[in-house]
Amino acid sequence: MPERTVTIASRTGLHARPAKLFVQAAQAQGVPVRIRVGDGKPAPATSMLAVLALGAVHGTEVTLAAEGPGAEAALDSLAALLARDLDAEEASGG
């Protein structure tokens, strides 16, 4: 299954706001995407609670996985989102 491993760039981790932006982006993908920390249990990237439960802080490596048509593009797009400091965008953009 195609995968991407990416380091959480948001300063305060994958918490409420960055998590919400990530979940919304995952919901907009045409394929189901799962997210896990290390060898942990994969969780649906579209579930806010499941994503918060990961407890991923700044610097945590997470792995995204998806299968089927559009999987590669979906993974690229979501990995790119996690590699951005979404908290910094709040500070500058209001």
Added chain:
Amino acid sequence: MRETAPLPLDPRAVRLDASAAGRDDAIAQCGRALVEIGAVEPSYVEAMLERERSISTYVGEEVAIPHGTLAAKNVVRHDAICVLRFPGGVDWDGERVTVCVGIAARGDGHVRLLSELAQILMDPDRARALREADEVSEVVRLLHPTEEDQ
């Protein structure tokens, strides 16, 4: 792999039967509960409203988790949560909210708090118990799971 610790919930910051005129009123009440237990300075309330305007803190299961912006971390005195229940429901940008868990945390503390809370809410039985508990002590116990509960 992950550290677990009790959520810092002071029983004085639990209200089982609150009512609010709307989302912002509910958030202000959460903020005041955190002020009253000495966890935050009064200016934290405005930071919670600001955060909510930026993006909704609704997480599912009729629960919202209002908290302040990054910039407001310096007015947090100690990590704390509060639990306010709104049995009549609050319209939260189109979602119905009956439980607000207000959060104040310094540094990375809130990530752990949110993780603990999310794991409780992902269990439908515990989420329902949180919505329906009749006693403050029951709410405190739900959020302080013992080893045997996990």
